Amino acid sequence: MTVTETETENALRELTYLGAVNEALDQIMAQDPDVFCAGEDVGANGGVFGTFGGLQAKYGEMRSVDTPISEQAIIGLGIGAAVAGLRPVVDLMFMDFILVAMDQIANQAAKLKYMFGGKTSLPMTITTNAGAGLSAAAQHSQSLEAMLCHVPGLKVVMPSTAHDAKGLLVASIRDDNPVIYAKHKRLFGAKGPCPEDLFEVPLGVANTTRPGSDVTIVTYGRMVGESLKAASTLSGEGVEVEVIDLRTLQPMDSEAILASVKRTHRCVVVHEAVRFAGLGAEIAAQIQEEAFDYIDAPVGRVAAPFSPVPFSPGLEGAYVPDAKRIADGVRAAVARG
């Protein structure tokens, strides 16, 4: 667990991942009157997952806004309000719904500052919920981070723990750029130590969640936990795995990846998104460009197959990478060379 400067006096206690998100929103809204939340079911009902619970009762209808089911207008609301000087948190219930709003996200939010010659900033956070594992089928289960990372002007954050869920959200809201903050739906109830007071986990800084000397796993989101399980298994086989949690995907902490790979000489990238043109491809390319002489084996990828997310639990279970598949991927990387 990386401890940032701001949390040295900050008492840790157990909190769920979703509780940490809610606490971050509550505390930052108390501190900054320019922060408001808006989205479908966000206000009176506190969000369908409870993310925004209690905020409207405490901060009123203008700061915890129920919107129509209008993803384009929800993002536009955030853009216009941000240009006008507020610090909006706009919610898209599922990451899949980002596609409905992609013009406002990719053509508008991402580019306004650049197109306007730098004459504005866009302090907007888009919160959303990614990932499979709830039999929510192909339109409510996707991990679409790669296509977002491909758009200059956006930042992309995917927290893996309660601690990071809080600290990264605070940093996202305080950032003056459009940030997509994607929680993983299967982590909502996961408990972990989390500082009580407001604190930031800086964007763009990866976290080495487990040190190791033989092979590096680069991952993020829910796959961090699965990778740590795999690392534990592999340790019993005499393979010491270093696990890097990227936390922020755009900007990516390439330095942390390269420094680790230069020590371990092997790397496997793990993500829940489909393998083809996923972040694993980008990371593998960076490693061969910047650390070609250091690596002893091809960079491996453990990711979802190239298909929509299936509905039926058995199919979905086979689709999403798990600790066993990750361990197999690492064994393959270690066996080479």
Place this chain on the structure above:
Amino acid sequence: MEITNEVLKDLHHRMIRIRFFEEAAGRLFENSEMPGFIHLYVGEEAVAAGVCAALRPDDQIGSTHRGHGHLVAKGGDLHKMMAELMGKEDGYCNGKGGSMHICDLDLNMLGANGIVGAGAPIAVGAAFANKYRGNDTVAVVFFGDGATNIGAFHEAANMAAALKLPAVFVCENNEYGEYTPRHKTMAIDDVVDRAAGYGMPGVMVDGMDAVAVYEATTQAVARARAGHGPSFIEAKTYRYYNHHGVQIMGFKYRTDEEVDMWKARDCIDTMEANMLANGVMSQAEIDAVRGEVQAIVDDAVEFGRNSPYPHVDTMLDDVYTVGAN
């Protein structure tokens, strides 16, 4: 509503500024001195002038791909505009935006927009910020008839009404979506009919009459300032040049007779004739305004020509805001 001579002169001045700027921009475009796309506002001046004359400096406007006229009417700097259209360093956006992204946030002009309808949700966001702050500032949403067929516009209009935001929706109905006549793309004759579906009051005005646009906007803005929510104005108008460029398209999508019919009702000619007839301005005074604006436009063209192109080292500037807020 009593319209003072000062208002009439102001409307005229705004229209002349738009017309002369756009005619000069069109010539530069045809001479290949202006890269990219250009969507000229000539013919529609009465709408931007009438709307913006009814606004305060702190009121925001959201614009469209045909946005030069909106910025000029809001008080835009013609030199910075011309330089931006030419892709030069001294332009409003340092040559990063061009015609379709021209903006002046100091004037609360939130930017032209290259995506039809996409400016509407953003302007509604500005209206939300006004209500959030509890001030009486109003956001105007400019859009064309074609934009009312796109989802983002519908979402924005509905949300503005549902949240009772201080917004004024101004439809510039120029009867063509690019090169396709409006009657082929919607089954209603008047776009303002859509206002009822949002629960907004709607009014139709002659978009060739700046005074009529000014009066309708004044009422809609007063309603928004008073906290009664958004209104919808349809201004029926016409673009003299093509959707893109001046006359470069090789196909005939409208008749000369139709164009001449609208030009016979030209917003500037009509207003000047009325002002002369009513003794508001003399011909000498009108000529003086025209001469003064033309001199500024000519100077703006030279300013744009003389401005350097942005250095290639600036390419990666302003992709992100760097540093703490």
